[in-house]
Amino acid sequence: MMGIVDCNSFYCSCERLFRPDLQAQPVVVLSNNDGCIIARTDEAKSLGIDMGVPFYQCRDLLRTHGVSAFSSNYHLYGDMSMRVMDTLRHLMDDTEGLHERVEVYSVDEAFLDLRHIPADRLVSFAMHLRMVVEEWTGIRVSVGLAPTKLLSKVANKLAKKDKQATNCVMVLDSEDAIREALERTEVGDLWGIGRRYAVRLRDHYGIRTAWQLRQMPEEWARRQLGGVVGVRLIRELQGHSCIALKDPLEKKQMIATTRMFGAPVFDAGALREAVATYTARAAEKLRRQHSAATTVDVFVVTSGGSSGSYVYEPRSDHRYAVLPRPTSVTHELTAFTLPLVEQLYRPGMKYLKAGVILGGLVPDVAIQGNLFMPSEPGRAKGLMDAIDNLNVSMRDDIVKYAASGMTRNWKMRQELRSRRFTTRWAEIYEVH
DNA sequence: TCTGGGGTCCTAGGACCC
């Protein structure tokens, strides 16, 4: 059996931990730049606040109903996520240590491999997980258990839908239970079926429920649902597990840092500062997983609507470069990303967003030399280590490159952020 | 006025190799 543990309204739950007065109150959390709603509590959902709605469009509704809104506080959420995942790993501890049983799938979700739990103990084990995680971290979770990853996601979604009846736990351990669950699940709610496929399935094939989809032949899925991806989806629906737990040691294949600007940018200087900053941030992530990049890609998003038009029509453009030799050194990367900015920049354009994507990642231990470049003396590597250590131990960006700029008018807005209670001494929770 | 950020996998098609 497979399982998935999913934190309930995760970002909102994190905010409530330090605001017990909000326990039964509606709460929402906003995306970067305070742009749109990305997390809601059940109370907020029942007020009709949808996922992804722009903040400015529902400001009045929020005020009328006394909904508390927070800017996203990734220090807090990241730290709480680590605590939840550590708890899960502890509870899934495997004395034989043959393989990992927990796959951290996202900041608030983890898949579990439950082959070692006897069938008659699955329900009580799921209850136990839920209880201990809440006791140790204060975060409530929902648990879905089933023969495959996809079916466990189905179970989890149904558990969350009716928390009273299910106690946030659902186990699909019989054909009857699976059939009933799939009949109650809309095809668009399935993991792997997005909006495009959902519409096509409904309009072209009259398929509305997950149960209907399960009856379709594999060859049809191969043609209509993205090749082998579709075939796997059908098999998983039928209860044949074919998406295994992922190895936690796997490294990322690309690393990106992209941001919407706090206010539109018009001049090349500010654009260069932003790209230099994003390059530095991406390079930090690169060094953390001990990789080096062979390609850099810079992209910008401009406001496409002609002047006077109300239509929001962003357009994007990008340029990339192949490095003469893989590197993770910030200034070696900016030496390539900044010239790309010059290539992209057009005076008079209104820039809304920019990003840096590092690709062609290789391990940084055995970087392949280039016949035509002087070999890396190791000094730059030492400098990077020193900067990374200072920035981690002291505070964000105590040391940074001048190219990143000092004014940073383009920085994102975050007007409603709570304190970083668990990761900054100066912001720790106080009891008087 | 104001609409997030960071990833994954897969396929098709072209260049190139022996």
Add this chain to the structure above:
DNA sequence: TCTGGGGTCCTAGGACCC
């Protein structure tokens, strides 16, 4: 009239996820 077979690697683009 005739014009191989079997690969790899790369990029662009499309779908999806949270």
